[in-house]
Each structure stands twice: as C-alpha cells, then as structure tokens.
Amino acid sequence: MTRKLSRLAPLLFVVLCACSALPDKGSVAGENALAVGDGTALDRIVGEAEDANPGRSGFRLVGEGPEALAVRLHTAELAERSIDVQTYIWNADLTGLFLVHTLIAAADRGVRVRLLLDDLDARANNYALAALDQHPNVSVRLFNPVVSRQGALPLVGEWITHGRRLNRRMHNKMWIVDNRIAIGGGRNLGNEYFGASDEANFVDLDLAMVGPVVRKVSVSFDKYWNAGAAYPVALLNAGSINADALQDLREHLVETSTDARSSEYASALRGDNAVQRLIQGDWSLEWTDDYRFVSDDPDKVFRDPSPGVSNVLAALVPALDAAEDSIRIVSPYFVPGPGGTDYLVGHGGRIADVRILTNSLAANDVVAVHGGYSKYRADLLRGGVQLWELKPVPGVDASWFGSSGASLHTKALSMDGNRLFVGSYNLDPRSTSLNCEQGVLVRSEILTAEFEKLFAAQASGDRAWKVTLDEGGLRWSDGSEQFERDPEASAGKRFMAWLTRLLPVEPQL
Secondary structure, three states: OOHHHHHHHHHHHHHHHHHOOOOOOOOOOOOOOOOOOOOOOOHHHHHHHHHHHHOOOEEEOOOOOOHHHHHHHHHHHOOEEEEEEEEEOOOOOOHHHHHHHHHHHHHHHHOOEEEEEEEEHHHHHHHHHHHHHHOEEEEEEEEEOOOOOOOOOHHHHHHHHHHHOOOEEOOOOOEEEOOOOEEEEEEOOOOHHOOOOOOOOEOEEEEEEEOOOHHHHHHHHHHHHHOOEEHOOOHHOOOOOOOOOHHHHHHHHHHHHHHHHHHHHHHHHHHHHHHHHOOOOOOOOOEOOEEEEEEEHHHHHHHOHHHHHHHHHHHHHHHHHHHOEEEEEEOOOOOOHHHHHHHHHHHHHOOOOOEEEEEEOOOOHHHHHHHHOOOOHHHHHOEEEEEEEEEOOOEEEOOOOOOOOOOOOOOOEOOEEEEEEEOOOOOOOHHHHOOEEEEHHHHHHHHHHHHHHHHHHOOOOOOOOEEEEOEEEEEEEEEOEEEEOOOOOOOHHHHHHHHHHOOOOHHHO
C-alpha cells in the first residue's frame, strides 16, 4: 500500500496543482492616473516647460547608470501627487531596496503609489510586496501571477499544469511621477541596471519624457493596472500578512538605506556631473510633436501567439519600411527567424547600411537565445547586413557612458539619422508573440545622432567584435585579433548554443 501511494504521489501533486485557481477579482475596483494640476513642484517646473512648447513633448536619452537611478530617486522625492511604477524585475538589492525606501517616504507624505510587477520575478519577494501593500497610500498588483506564493515544488507543479499561461509575461518598464514626467526603456530595477553591481553590469538605455506623451504613458499604465491579468497582491495573500509586516519592512529598509547612502556607489552618484545638472534644473530636453508611444494590449497574454498580436512590431515595421539610407539596431536578445532575416536582408540589399549590435556568446546571459540567433548570422552577412557582438570583458567601458559592464541590455533602433525607437522590445519571437512590450518612436535628428554616436562607441574594437564572412566561414575581429569561432566563450556555452540550434525551441526565445 505504501509503495502504491509513493508511486501515486507525483500524479496527485500534479492533479492538486491543476485544480489550483486564481482568486475571483469581482470586487477589485478600477483605478486611473491622477490628473495633472498646478500645485506640485513638478507641475510648476514641467508645466512651465510645456507651456513654452505647446503641443510638443520633451525627450532625453538616459544612458548612464547613476543618472538613470538619480532621475528616479529625485523625481520620487519631488512627487506630491502620484508615483506609478511598472517593471519586469525589481531586485531586493542595494539600489532596489533604496528605491522602495524612497517610495515609502513619498507615500508617508500622502503621495499615491501604485506598483505593477510581473510575477515571474516578484514571487520571490512576495511577502515584502504584500507588506508594502499594507501602507494606506501604496497599492501593489502582480501581472499574470501564480497561485502558490512560496515553495519551489508548487511553482514547478503550476508550470507543468498552467505553463501555457505562465509563459506569457509583462516585460514593460515605466516610472511615472505626478503624471508630469516618465522614464522608460530597457531598464529593470536593481544594481546591475544602474552600473552599481560589483560584478557584471548591463549596458542599458532609457528615455526620460515630459509633456503630453506622459499622459499617453499613464493611459497605458492604467490599461495594465486594470487588466484581467493584474491581481492585487493582497488578494493573492489573503490572511497571510499581519499589521506588523509593514513595520518589519520599514526597519529593514532603514538599515538598507543607511548602507546605500554610505556605499561607494552613492559617493559616485553625488559626484556625478549629470546628476548635479539634474538637481540644479539644468537638464536639456529635445522637444518635438512627431512621436508615438506604443504598448501591447495587456490581453496579449490570453491570445494565441503570432506576430500580429504585437502593437510594437506593427509600429516599427512602417518606420523601417520608410528607411532610405541607414538602419541601426541594438537588441541584446536578437533572434530574427527566417522572416525577420529575409526582411533585414531586403533592407541590406537596398540601403547597404544596416548595422546590428547584439551580445556575443561570451556576453549573453541567455545562451539559448544566442543559439537561436547564430543560425541566421551567415545569411544576414551574405545579404549585406553588418554585425557586431559585444565583448564581455569586465573593467572595459561597456555601458553607454562609461560604467563598467559585461552584457548588453539596450533595446533601441534608428533610421536615416532622424528617427529613434527606445523601449523594452527585443527583436525576437518572445517579445513579438508572447510577452507584453512597449516603447517610444520619436523623430529627432539630435536624439538619433546621440544614439548613433553611442552605437559607434559600443561597436568599436575595444568593446565589440565585428563579425564577417569569407570563404572559410565566420570571422570575429576587433582590429587587433581575429577569431574563427565565438571568442572567449566556454566549451559549455558553445555546446548549449549548438544544442539550441537543433531543438524546436525558437518560438520561445
């Protein structure tokens, strides 16, 4: 009998997981962004700039890690009405927790704070997020959550029984303060996204925005906040969080904030010229009325996977079709597939200046993605597309403005020196058909020139290898050394990338 039960245990476990269901959302009220006014500091600062630029929005590229963190912290400190944060990953590390500390301080002043996180990463910090939700001015919602809130086995069981749903994620990133300023792009929230990690950091890029575009961003946030896939964290943790949880979190954050203020990174942050310019109000913006903010429908997670469900791709294709002289693409996870390869090769034959920067195998933190990409390198090169792959070398200036780093995370592209896209969207099947994404397409020669200057710097020989094709096969060169196979990649990485090329997993990459 005992043996029979032991054999049945795995089956019973799967059956129990299959029976698990998300709670009823019938009582969850819809909420929308608070309207702009004229009474907050940001109303006055940004409002004056908007009045001087009627009908236009202001944009600024934010590449430096310290500046990207500072603009979030400083705007949170200025907030008097609302803060809305949407993110895929929020690490419980030095910068991640210091951001939470700053948001609680804003909530204590009466600011309404809404936090919308994808649950794939958030589940690991479930109880801290549930405790944060206990604050009367803070609301936390989780996108496409799992039912179980702790333990590895229940999570595995849900992936076995509900994997088709759980495979669809919210990859959007946005930080909105007082409905007056927004910061969005490729960055998640955590040390490696702000150049603060002692190990590898990501090369990343945001757009800071003011003007009417911010209200469009807020409309998108509200759609996700009120979507069928967004659940209040308290609803998922009914009865498991007590009144002391928030106080315990506060005490932990006080310790963290002390550590953050005394860290070497905080010293660098205080001494950064770009940060000082921001604090003093000398922060240049490029104003234009020719822009488009685009985000996927949050119900994308319930639809059958296909390129047709991507609003972001639908916005990018006409812009790429209109290119006449040049295209620059930065995509850390780049898997063009047969259709995308043919599309880019068509441009390469017509324009003759199509350049792509992605991660090398040695720098890629998702080896399977590199395996998917590597199938198309030779065809792209034969079709006139130029390829560069970022080096992983720690200590080399591998971020846009000089922070040390080892892996590319920027998602951006430019066309003809006058149009620029910055967002969360990778050129891969997952971003197109599975995940929810967003981004901003803006016409500006100044912003595009800044981006293309950064592209050139990252594609230089000290930071990347240029990939070429001759009769002997692929070659990698930085101008001083040449390689005949993926440089500096371990045998294990090469094997996993090779195996991915053989397996039918490309639609998941």
